[in-house]
Amino acid sequence: MKKIVVLAEARDGALRNVSFEAISAGKQISDGGEIVSVLVGGSVSSLGSELIAYGADKVVTVEDEKLKKYSSDGYAQAILAVIEAEDPDGMVFGHTALGKDLSPRIAGKLGSGLISDVTSIEEDAGEAVFVRPIYSGKAFEKKVVKDGLVFVTIRPNNIAPLEKESGRSGDVISMDVEIKDLRTIIKDVVRKTTDGVDLSEAKVIVAGGRGVKSEDGFEPLKELANLLGGAVGASRGACDAEYCDYSLQIGQTGKVVTPDLYIAAGISGAIQHMAGMSNSKVIVAINKDPEANIFKVADYGIVGDLFDVIPLLIEEFKKVKV
Ligand code: FAD
Numbered sequence: 332m333k334k335i336v337v338l339a340e341a342r343d344g345a346l347r348n349v350s351f352e353a354i355s356a357g358k359q360i361s362d363g364g365e366i367v368s369v370l371v372g373g374s375v376s377s378l379g380s381e382l383i384a385y386g387a388d389k390v391v392t393v394e395d396e397k398l399k400k401y402s403s404d405g406y407a408q409a410i411l412a413v414i415e416a417e418d419p420d421g422m423v424f425g426h427t428a429l430g431k432d433l434s435p436r437i438a439g440k441l442g443s444g445l446i447s448d449v450t451s452i453e454e455d456a457g458e459a460v461f462v463r464p465i466y467s468g469k470a471f472e473k474k475v476v477k478d479g480l481v482f483v484t485i486r487p488n489n490i491a492p493l494e495k496e497s498g499r500s501g502d503v504i505s506m507d508v509e510i511k512d513l514r515t516i517i518k519d520v521v522r523k524t525t526d527g528v529d530l531s532e533a534k535v536i537v538a539g540g541r542g543v544k545s546e547d548g549f550e551p552l553k554e555l556a557n558l559l560g561g562a563v564g565a566s567r568g569a570c571d572a573e574y575c576d577y578s579l580q581i582g583q584t585g586k587v588v589t590p591d592l593y594i595a596a597g598i599s600g601a602i603q604h605m606a607g608m609s610n611s612k613v614i615v616a617i618n619k620d621p622e623a624n625i626f627k628v629a630d631y632g633i634v635g636d637l638f639d640v641i642p643l644l645i646e647e648f649k650k651v652k653v
Pocket residue numbers: 539540541542543565566567568569580581582583584585586596597598599600601602603604607617618619620623635636637638
């Protein structure tokens with residue numbers, strides 16, 4: 332049995348889904364041991380009970396004015412203090428912007444290894460086996476930790492969270508940590524995202540490429556994404572052409588996403604784009620070129636003009652939603 336510390340992430344007063352997925356991953360590693368969820372921020376203790384409902388046995392919160400905005404330095408100090416107090420056998424972070432920034436820093440401080448971007452966990456003779464994509468998703472490698480801390484980051488949207496149990500009991504305790512010597516101070520955060528839904532956690536993504544032709548061309552894609560409760564993404568071709576912001580870019584040098592449904596409209600399917608989306612559960616491609624590379628990874632291909640096809644999809648989905 333292992334004790335696992337799991338980092339929970341909150342944004343705008345709400346927990347991110349990856350926090351629950353990390354608890355679920357922690358359970359798979361712990362072999363029946365304790366799951367301690369850590370929550371760091373300005374004022375976060377009210378979120379503790381939700382982590383318990385999703386399977387944490389204990390929640391440790393570290394609250395401080397200096398932690399109101401994220402800084403690697405401040406968060407690392409808080410988390411290292413919790414790790415020192417809890418003395419866990421392993422840690423799970425989300426493979427998010429925050430997790431990717433913090434995990435190597437903490438692993439380095441502890442002299443521990445780190446298995447990053449885990450998409451599933453298997454079991455072999457009582458040992459956790461971590462599966463992670465390599466070569467831009469073209470192959471998978473399996474890793475086990477033979478010695479020391481089991482420290483992993485998990486890719487959002489891949490490990491299902493546990494069922495929520497509202498009446499579940501567990502301790503939510505607050506820990507005082509003196510946050511000192513912050514070398515960087517965040518003055519302001521300017522966020523560029525699509526209306527509300529975070530691209531890396533979206534269950535549905537409607538992505539546009541150079542075929543969208545203009546900034547206005549993204550409007551029908553936004554309408555479809557909103558209808559499906561999803562987010563809008565883009566190829567680098569569309570970003571380079573200034574049809575949309577680079578924060579929407581999906582691919583090797585953009586975001587890596589694994590939604591349940593990925594609709595690619597006017598995207599040719601360059602290898603660098605597919606590195607960011609080919610592990611999506613269902614891929615629908617809309618392209619007027621029947622030879623487009625994107626059809627090679629698509630589960631459903633629609634050969635046609637996206638400006639004809641997307642309005643038809645909107646019409647049909649509206650009927651289903653009514
Ligand atoms: P295009 O390749 O021009 O494709 C446009 C498609 O739209 C065509 O297939 C066309 O048939 C179709 N089309 C046109 N009009 C319509 C219409 N009306 N209806 C339907 N279909 C239509 N790219 C990424 O996306 N993400 C990355 O992270 C990334 N990183 C890169 C890193 C490096 C180092 C390099 C060298 C490149 C990278 N690229 C990346 C760029 C990549 O190689 C491609 O250039 C880019 O993905 C092409 O974007 P696109 O598919 O939108 O455009």
